[in-house]
Amino acid sequence: MITVMKFGGTSVGSPEALRRAAKIITDGKGSKVIVVSAMSGITNFLVKGADGSHEDRNGLIEEFERKHVDVACQLFEGKQLDEFMKDFGERMDKFRELFSDEAASKDPYYRDNIISQGERFSSLILGHVLRAAGVRSVALTSEDCGIYAEGRPLSGSADLQKTESVMNIKVKPYIDDGVIPVITGFYGIKNDGHPLTFGRGGSDYSAAVVANAMNADLLEIWTDVDGFMSADPRIVPDAIKIEEMNFGEAAELAYFGARVLHPRTIEPVRIKHIPLKVRNSFKPEEPGTIIHHLRKPRDDMLRSVAMKTDLSIIAISSAEIAFHPEMVARIIEKIADNEVVIYSISTSLSTVAFLVHSNDVKSIFAKLNTLDPGDIERIEVKNDMALVCAVGDNLLSKCGVSAEIFTAVKEARANVEMISEGASDVSLNFVVPMSRVTDVVRILHGKYAGGIR
Numbered sequence: 001m002i003t004v005m006k007f008g009g010t011s012v013g014s015p016e017a018l019r020r021a022a023k024i025i026t027d028g029k030g031s032k033v034i035v036v037s038a039m040s041g042i043t044n045f046l047v048k049g050a051d052g053s054h055e056d057r058n059g060l061i062e063e064f065e066r067k068h069v070d071v072a073c074q075l076f077e078g079k080q081l082d083e084f085m086k087d088f089g090e091r092m093d094k095f096r097e098l099f100s101d102e103a104a105s106k107d108p109y110y111r112d113n114i115i116s117q118g119e120r121f122s123s124l125i126l127g128h129v130l131r132a133a134g135v136r137s138v139a140l141t142s143e144d145c146g147i148y149a150e151g152r153p154l155s156g157s158a159d160l161q162k163t164e165s166v167m168n169i170k171v172k173p174y175i176d177d178g179v180i181p182v183i184t185g186f187y188g189i190k191n192d193g194h195p196l197t198f199g200r201g202g203s204d205y206s207a208a209v210v211a212n213a214m215n216a217d218l219l220e221i222w223t224d225v226d227g228f229m230s231a232d233p234r235i236v237p238d239a240i241k242i243e244e245m246n247f248g249e250a251a252e253l254a255y256f257g258a259r260v261l262h263p264r265t266i267e268p269v270r271i272k273h274i275p276l277k278v279r280n281s282f283k284p285e286e287p288g289t290i291i292h293h294l295r296k297p298r299d300d301m302l303r304s305v306a307m308k309t310d311l312s313i314i315a316i317s318s319a320e321i322a323f324h325p326e327m328v329a330r331i332i333e334k335i336a337d338n339e340v341v342i343y344s345i346s347t348s349l350s351t352v353a354f355l356v357h358s359n360d361v362k363s364i365f366a367k368l369n370t371l372d373p374g375d376i377e378r379i380e381v382k383n384d385m386a387l388v389c390a391v392g393d394n395l396l397s398k399c400g401v402s403a404e405i406f407t408a409v410k411e412a413r414a415n416v417e418m419i420s421e422g423a424s425d426v427s428l429n430f431v432v433p434m435s436r437v438t439d440v441v442r443i444l445h446g447k448y449a450g451g452i453r
């Protein structure tokens with residue numbers, strides 16, 4: 001039995017957390033492969049450095065070094081510390097080189113390289129913690145493993161087939177030999193060997209990719225909450241833990257904003273029928289949430305609700321556009337040119353409206369401007385929008401459920417700007433102004449979550 005265990009930033013973010021993670025790993029049964037995030041706060045720190053907003057590079061490098069050495073000094077002493085510092089020094093040399101490499105800084109993927117550095121150090125520390133505990137382990141980077149990725153800077157997708165064949169050669173022998181690999185999350189490498197990150201929070205996806213490649217029996221995502229909950233507990237403090245979900249439900253919620261899982265985590269495990277558990281590294285005794293193919297149907301109206309903010313609606317009007325599907329196709333082609341994600345589409349006789357991330361509006365406009373001016377009468381943009389995604393067993397099958405949901409929206413004094421129902425068989429999505437979205441989520445959750453029918 002192979003279990004892939006992923007530890008998030010807070011779960012490796014301090015000496016205590018690292019010791020707890022090591023205990024969870026050694027307590028687990030069967031073969032294990034570990035995937036780690038950077039220690040909490042480190043990726044944000046590197047993002048600032050990559051943006052050049054950090055006062056000076058040497059200061060950044062020193063602070064980065066100090067943050068890791070502080071943790072190491074609390075974990076290791078004597079020979080263990082010496083061994084760690086030797087490996088650490090080698091990595092630090094490469095880290096320094098990266099910041100002084102003028103040519104590399106011109107590469108469009110340079111930021112991927114900078115912001116993925118934290119994982120190289122957290123994996124090294126956890127590998128040494130395991131070794132200090134007498135466990136055979138090896139810290140491996142995505143380069144060492146052959147986790148291949150393709151796509152635009154900062155939003156890579158894994159090449160699952162290539163990753164599987166290379167990892168079988170480079171990583172499987174360790175597992176067969178009883179050595180625990182501790183692998184960097186968050187990024188893969190392009191065919192030219194350069195790092196490409198999977199988007200913020202991407203270590204969950206890395207872990208799913210590793211589980212897929214190693215044909216694991218189970219993927220465990222160890223984080224700082226008891227499991228997948230009925231809402232983000234930071235927004236809805238009385239959110240409850242969900243015991244069991246199916247892949248479709250979890251995928252929709254993750255895609256539409258439930259940060260507990262990176263939006264793309266489900267697919268690599270779903271296609272290999274690998275169950276996934278979300279567990280709390282601060283409370284290993286809690287069973288967490290199991291996500292798999294089937295689950296017992298329940299009668300809850302609402303199982304979980306997620307929200308995604310910073311969205312914009314782009315409404316494009318043209319006379320009788322509904323009778324000109326070729327024009328709609330041309331517009332979509334322009335938007336697709338930018339590889340942007342379209343969260344929802346809605347049409348009427350003369351308008352087609354797209355829901356996109358606000359960061360993408362500028363580039364979409366530039367592309368739309370290249371359309372024939374005769375094609376488009378007007379383009380309107382509504383910013384500061386948020387999408388609410390409600391998942392539940394009865395959402396689409398039971399008469400009147402939508403009416404009840406929109407009653408809750410009315411109570412939150414929010415205007416519904418866009419609705420998408422029927423596109424998925426498990427969720428109902430709608431758009432409200434960002435200023436009202438937390439109220440909508442709280443009221444909706446308060447009325448209908450957790451067994452209220």
Ligand code: ADP
Pocket residue numbers: 007008009010011037201222223224225227228229230231232233234257258259260261304
């Ligand atoms: P990690 O660093 O372990 O990857 P993240 O911060 O990325 O952790 O994800 C865990 C956080 O996700 C929780 O602390 C919680 O605030 C947030 N979250 C959002 N939606 C949900 C949900 N439905 N269930 C549980 N946690 C959620």
Ligand code: ASP
Pocket residue numbers: 008009037038043044118185186199200201202203204
């Ligand atoms: N360290 C990366 C981030 O903060 C990836 C992750 O934690 O999943 O986005």
Ligand code: MG
Pocket residue numbers: 008201204259260261262
């Ligand atoms: Mg995360």
